Amino acid sequence: MYSIDRLAEQYVRLSLQIGLHCPNFVDAYYGPKEWLPIESKLPLDSIKISLKEAIVRAGELPKEETRQQERRFELLLIQIKAAVVYVDMLQGNFLSFSKECDSLYDAKPLAQPAEDFDKVLIELEELLPGTGELNSRLNRYREGFAIPVGKLERVFSAAINEARRRTLLHIDLPANENFEVELVTDQVWSAYNWYKGNSFSLIELNTDFPIQIERAIDLAAHEGYPGHHVFNALMEKHLVNKNRWMEYSIYNLFSPISLLAEGSANYGIEVAFPWQERLVFEKEVLFPLAGIDPSLCDKYYQIQQVLHKLSYSDNMIAQRFLDGEIDESAAIELLMKYGLNSPEKARQRLSFIKQNRAYVITYNYGQDLVKCYLQSQLKRFDHNELWAVFAELLANPRSGSMMK
Ligand SMILES: [Zn+2]
Numbered sequence: 001m002y003s004i005d006r007l008a009e010q011y012v013r014l015s016l017q018i019g020l021h022c023p024n025f026v027d028a029y030y031g032p033k034e035w036l037p038i039e040s041k042l043p044l045d046s047i048k049i050s051l052k053e054a055i056v057r058a059g060e061l062p063k064e065e066t067r068q069q070e071r072r073f074e075l076l077l078i079q080i081k082a083a084v085v086y087v088d089m090l091q092g093n094f095l096s097f098s099k100e101c102d103s104l105y106d107a108k109p110l111a112q113p114a115e116d117f118d119k120v121l122i123e124l125e126e127l128l129p130g131t132g133e134l135n136s137r138l139n140r141y142r143e144g145f146a147i148p149v150g151k152l153e154r155v156f157s158a159a160i161n162e163a164r165r166r167t168l169l170h171i172d173l174p175a176n177e178n179f180e181v182e183l184v185t186d187q188v189w190s191a192y193n194w195y196k197g198n199s200f201s202l203i204e205l206n207t208d209f210p211i212q213i214e215r216a217i218d219l220a221a222h223e224g225y226p227g228h229h230v231f232n233a234l235m236e237k238h239l240v241n242k243n244r245w246m247e248y249s250i251y252n253l254f255s256p257i258s259l260l261a262e263g264s265a266n267y268g269i270e271v272a273f274p275w276q277e278r279l280v281f282e283k284e285v286l287f288p289l290a291g292i293d294p295s296l297c298d299k300y301y302q303i304q305q306v307l308h309k310l311s312y313s314d315n316m317i318a319q320r321f322l323d324g325e326i327d328e329s330a331a332i333e334l335l336m337k338y339g340l341n342s343p344e345k346a347r348q349r350l351s352f353i354k355q356n357r358a359y360v361i362t363y364n365y366g367q368d369l370v371k372c373y374l375q376s377q378l379k380r381f382d383h384n385e386l387w388a389v390f391a392e393l394l395a396n397p398r399s400g401s402m403m404k
Contacts, residue, residue, distance in 0.1 A: 002057055004064070004073055008247040009035065010054045011080050015250050017042050018083065021090055024253055024355070028232065030197025031240070031249030048087045055080055071396065075257075076247050078106055078399045082255050097319040100358040106256040106400040109365035111319065112312040117338045120309045124340075127303050138303075139342045145300055146210035147290045155213075155289045156181060156205065159220035162281060166272045167225035170387035171394075174199045177233050179224060183207050188352040191219045193228035195251065197236065201229040209345060214304055216286055221272045227265030231394045238395040248397075254359065256399040263366025264394060267374070271390050274383070311364040313338035318353045318360045366400075373403040 013035050019026035020041045029036075042050075058077055064070040085095070085103040094100070101107045121134060130137045147155050160181070167173075177199035187206045194202040203223045205211065211219075221227055232251070239248040251257070273281065279301060283294040317338065321331040328350060335346035353360060370393070375381075377389040 002061065004058075004061060004069075004076070005244070005246070007054055007058050007061070007080075008076060008245060010050070011076060011083070011247050012250045013037070014047055014051055014054070015083060015252050017047050018087060018090070018252075025086070026250060027253040028195040028197070028251040029249065030195075030236070031246050044087050044091055048084055051080055051084045051087065055084075068396065071398070071402070072245055074402065075397060075399055078256050078401070079247065079252070082106070083252065086252075086254050094322075097322050097358055100322075101361050104254055104256070104358060105259045105362060106402075107259050107361055107365060107369070108400070109312075109315060109361045111316060114313075114316065114338070117310055117313045117316075120306060121338075123306050124303070127299075127306060135336050135340050135342070138340050141303075142212055143210070144296070145213045145292060147213055147216065149207060151290055152183070152205070152207070152211060153181070155216050155286055156220065158285055158289055159216040160203075160224050162285070163217065163220040163225040163272050167230060170384070171226060171230060171234070171391045173230065173233055174237055176200075177229075179203055179229055181205065188348060188355055190215065191223050193223040193232075195228065195232035197249075199233045199236065201232065203229070208348070213282070213286060213290055213292055214301070216290075217273055217278060217282070218269055221269040222265040226268040226272055226390065226394070228261060230268075231261055231264060234391070234394045235397065239397075254356075257397055258359065259362045259366045259400045260370065260393070260397055260403075261366075262362035263368075263370040264390070266363055266367035267370045268390070271386060307340065310338055310340070314349075314353075314360045315364065318358065321350070321353060322357055369400060369403055373398075 012029075012031055015026060016029065016035065016037050020037060021044060055077065058073075058080070061073070064073050082104050089095070089104075095103060098108075098111075101109060124138070125134060128134065128137045128141055130140070160179075179201040181203045182205070184204045184206055185208050187204075187208065190206050190209070190211070192204045192206075194204065196202060201224070205219065223229065235248045239245045251261075279297060282301070283297045287294040287297055313334070317331055317334045320326045320334070321328075326334070331350055331353070332343070332346045335341050335349050336343060339346065339349060341349055374386065374389050374393065377392075378385050
């Protein structure tokens, strides 16, 4: 008899098939080995037909009994519909940027106008020392806050141990949960979490570019605790091992769940390290470990806060580039102007946009959406309560429209 579990299995098997056509698609899989496609690679057309058939059959399933099961069904269906869109894209049928946000990530981010970013640039002009062009001034200033490569592992270990300690006070993780950190080069991202199953993650840090001091906590929390590693470990524990909801044994990168994954990983930074607590830890532990003068910390983080207001410029630039409104060199110019990237960093960022397209919105819009959703779940602001609703969301995932 057809059931939601059968539907989940079909989704997993077809996702693995999509993965044979696009190596970046399946980010993690730790479900049954028998479901791995070994004999045949299906053509994209038949994958698409099977996905569409699954959607039709899903419509004939009886209504789920509990709210939790209803949500399971709702999210699974959203994921399957997005998989159809992704197969279409693999066949060369690209959507406009805003349609891609909606159809692939179940997200409708507001576009922020360039004038908003221009105001932030003026604010930065006043904060940054020196004269001349803002971009080179900022990058020169930031050079003084790079973690020396020889100290990277110690600084990052201190950050991730603290992030882990703080997370474990609030979230019950499997006793065997664990991670390893490796330094890598030649990637379009600055760090990556590879979830391997059985509560284990490999976290890679890319050393192509200097890693500035704020990235220690940002990456420790985002990739590790309470970010990607914790999210995956909680899904495995609650949804795969306990409920046997096997659709969660696969993680499709270009899919609606990424909005929650990246959004919660980014928002998790401030959940684990509220601003004032973070500044204390930076000054007392990380700055000294990195050999950077802690008296420079306050000003540096004041500038970081202003830079954060430029985060949606990424979406604007990706939209203009992907919709064919501007060419590569204009995109690089804008990434330097509004993202304040060095020329080399701007080129790396453009490679990221070319590879991941509308995925860029999952970081900034995802973060804001998760933050709003969680705050709406609190009767009054209490930090312990915030951790509780945060953990609850990670163990019961929702897509963008389900968080609205
Ligand atoms: Zn991430």
